Each structure stands twice: as C-alpha cells, then as structure tokens.
Amino acid sequence: MEKLFAGILESVKNMKRYKAGKSINEVKREYGLDKIVKLASNENPLGPAPEVIETIKSEAANVYLYPDSDSRDLKELLSQHYNLPAERIFIGNGSDEILDLLMTLLLENGGQVIQGDPAFIKYELAVKSRGGESIKVPLDDNHRHQLDKMAAAVTEDVKVIFICNPNNPTGTMLSREGIEDFLEDISDDILVVVDQAYIEYITSDDYFDGVELLAHYPNLFLMRTFSKAYGLAGMRIGYALGNARLIDYLNRIRGPFNVNRMAQQAAVTAFEAEDHLKKCQELNKTEKEFLYKEFSEMGLEYIKTETNFMMVDTGLNAVEVFKELQQKGVIIRPGNQFAMESWIRVTIGTREENEFFLKKLKELLAERRN
Numbered sequence: 392m393e394k395l396f397a398g399i400l401e402s403v404k405n406m407k408r409y410k411a412g413k414s415i416n417e418v419k420r421e422y423g424l425d426k427i428v429k430l431a432s433n434e435n436p437l438g439p440a441p442e443v444i445e446t447i448k449s450e451a452a453n454v455y456l457y458p459d460s461d462s463r464d465l466k467e468l469l470s471q472h473y474n475l476p477a478e479r480i481f482i483g484n485g486s487d488e489i490l491d492l493l494m495t496l497l498l499e500n501g502g503q504v505i506q507g508d509p510a511f512i513k514y515e516l517a518v519k520s521r522g523g524e525s526i527k528v529p530l531d532d533n534h535r536h537q538l539d540k541m542a543a544a545v546t547e548d549v550k551v552i553f554i555c556n557p558n559n560p561t562g563t564m565l566s567r568e569g570i571e572d573f574l575e576d577i578s579d580d581i582l583v584v585v586d587q588a589y590i591e592y593i594t595s596d597d598y599f600d601g602v603e604l605l606a607h608y609p610n611l612f613l614m615r616t617f618s619k620a621y622g623l624a625g626m627r628i629g630y631a632l633g634n635a636r637l638i639d640y641l642n643r644i645r646g647p648f649n650v651n652r653m654a655q656q657a658a659v660t661a662f663e664a665e666d667h668l669k670k671c672q673e674l675n676k677t678e679k680e681f682l683y684k685e686f687s688e689m690g691l692e693y694i695k696t697e698t699n700f701m702m703v704d705t706g707l708n709a710v711e712v713f714k715e716l717q718q719k720g721v722i723i724r725p726g727n728q729f730a731m732e733s734w735i736r737v738t739i740g741t742r743e744e745n746e747f748f749l750k751k752l753k754e755l756l757a758e759r760r761n
C-alpha cells in the first residue's frame with residue numbers, strides 16, 4: 392500500500408491524534424476505585440433537562456428512520472429565536488464537525504489560519520488535516536487574545552481567523568468593542584470565526600454576542616454548541632450562524648444525514664428548557680466563586696473564568712498532578728497540553744464534585760510538602 396500512503400498529506404503524517412482522557416470506567420478499573428469525579432472535558436455536571444431525557448427516550452423508537460437531512464425543527468426554532476433566515480443557520484454533528492467542514496471548504500488548496508495560543512486544540516488539528524498552516528499568536532499576560540497582533544499577522548494566504556471567545560483553555564474573553572473594532576479592520580476575504588461554545592456561561596456584561604452584526608459583516612461566522620450549557624455533549628450537536636452562501640457550500644459537502652434524530656429532537660427540547668439552563672448557569676456562577684475563594688485560601692494562582700472550567704497553577708509538574716489526581720479518583724486536564732506546564736484545567740462541577748476535587752488536591756499538595 393506504499394503508493395496509496397504516499398499520496399496522504401505530509402501534514403497528516405506529521406500530526407498527532409487528539410488525546411482524549413481516560414473514561415470513568417477505565418480509571419475505576421485501573422486504580423480499583425469506586426468513586427470517580429470527571430472534571431476534564433467541560434461537560435455539564437447537571438446533565439440535560441429531564442424533559443430532554445424524555446424526548447430522547449421517545450425518539451429512540453424512531454431510530455430505524457433516517458433523520459431529517461435539514462434539521463428543520465431545530466433550524467426553525469433557532470431562526471425564530473435569533474430572527475435570522477434558516478439559510479444563515481448550519482447544524483452540525485458537534486461544532487467539531489463544523490470546524491472540519493469549514494477547513495475542508497476553505498483550505499482545499501492550502502492556506503493559513505490565525506489563532507490564539509493556547510486556544511482550542513481542535514483548530515490546529517482541523518487545519519493540519521487539510522494541509523493548511525496555523526499561525527499561532529500568543530495570548531497576552533492576562534491570557535487574552537491579542538487582536539492587534541492577530542490583525543498584524545495577516546498575510547495574503549490567510550483564509551480564516553479563529554477567536555475562541557471565551558477561550559478554551561484559559562476561560563478568558565474579549566470585550567464586545569474589541570471584537571467589533573477587529574471586524575472593522577479585517578478584510579471580508581478572511582472569515583472571522585468566533586467560537587462561542589461557552590457563551591451561555593458568561594457572567595460579565597461586556598460580552599460579544601454578534602448575531603446582530605451578521606447582517607453587517609458577511610465574513611463573520613459564529614459557532615455555538617449544545618455540548619456545554621445544554622448538557623448534550625454525548626449527542627453531538629452544534630450550530631453556526633453566518634453567511635448564507637458559505638452555509639450553502641457547507642451543506643453541499645456535509646454528510647446528508649450528519650445530525651442524528653435523537654440529537655435534533657433533544658436540542659429542540661433543550662433550547663426550550665430555559666429553567667434548566669438558568670439552573671445550570673446559576674450553579675456554575677456559584678461554584679466558580681466557591682473555587683476562586685478556595686484557591687485563594689490555598690494560595691494558588693488561578694485565572695478568572697467566563698466559562699464552566701478554570702485554570703489553576705499548582706506550582707507542580709502538570710502531568711504528575713494529573714496522574715496523581717487520577718489515582719485519587721479525580722480526572723482533570725494537565726496544562727502541559729497548552730504549554731502551561733504547572734497549570735491544570737478543571738471543569739466546574741457540583742459542590743460535591745468540587746469539594747471532592749479540592750480535598751484530593753489538598754492531599755496531594757500536602758504530600759508534596761512533606
């Protein structure tokens with residue numbers, strides 16, 4: 392098969408696959424533990440609304456039928472909510488799929504993409520898988536995107552700029568004005584993707600929504616997901632709002648039935664379950680304040696977050712902390728994956744989960760001091 396393999400892009404041969412953490416069951420088995428708290432992937436600790444689970448159950452009987460190829464029910468709902476024509480809405484198998492499709496569409500003949508560093512790991516994977524090149528612009532001292540430097544990094548070959556807002560892994564976000572000024576400066580030959588996976592968790596007033604700007608900036612592309620605040624990560628469903636012509640092209644290259652039946656219906660119910668969303672937002676707000684207080688008392692530096700996760704500096708090697716916490720039944724994400732060698736990223740859980748995590752972290756730090 393050498394000839395066949397020779398045709399594969401060099402960038403794919405050189406890339407490393409996405410490393411997901413161990414599953415709860417794997418960690419249980421490996422360390423003989425009964426209790427595991429997983430705070431590694433920014434999932435919603437309250438799960439979906441109860442009525443969403445009912446919807447999924449009732450839709451289960453229909454899975455012998457293909458899903459609606461156009462996710463019409465969900466698109467209609469989003470269209471009304473955002474006051475946007477359905478042609479401006481794209482539904483994907485998670486935002487991950489939307490990222491891949493965008494890169495397939497825009498980087499077919501190579502090209503460059505600008506992103507913050509660190510930002511969501513998937514951006515670079517999607518770019519490399521199409522033979523594109525990522526230009527990474529470091530975050531500033533406050534762990535924020537430097538939009539002026541990103542604008543200055545634009546070359547003839549740049550097709551896309553990613554703004555992860557709020558940013559994964561740092562949890563920081565940019566002001567509305569900052570992004571609006573940036574859009575004004577960037578040529579409409581470059582797509583500006585604002586990834587808003589965590590928008591529902593923002594507590595600051597000065598946030599960028601962007602929907603009302605879509606009419607003004609044809610190159611603005613907003614990505615949102617049901618994986619986080621709506622508690623549907625396992626369903627795989629996300630959406631984008633943007634230029635109708637771009638979305639038409641995305642529809643041409645996607646799988647005809649890219650979003651499964653249960654995900655479509657679950658998303659409709661989840662979007663309407665506003666009380667549950669509020670409950671999740673309130674819990675996250677309370678618990679982030681709780682973690683701020685605890686980290687301060689422990690003398691640990693942390694980054695204030697606008698998401699459902701946060702970065703904290705343990706002062707120790709992140710991989711070691713990750714392994715030791717895992718042995719104690721807590722799964723987090725080590726910061727070395729983002730070149731933050733002594734930091735860990737922890738998802739904000741329920742009070743019980745957060746207390747369990749803090750107890751294990753305190754134990755670990757005490758062991759290291761002895």
Ligand SMILES: Cc1ncc(COP(=O)(O)O)c(C=O)c1O
Pocket residue numbers: 432433484485486487488511555558559586588615616617618624627628629
């Ligand atoms: C910034 C960001 N964008 C997109 C995603 C992917 O979301 P989805 O589950 O919709 O593929 C994530 C998931 O962690 C994320 O952190």
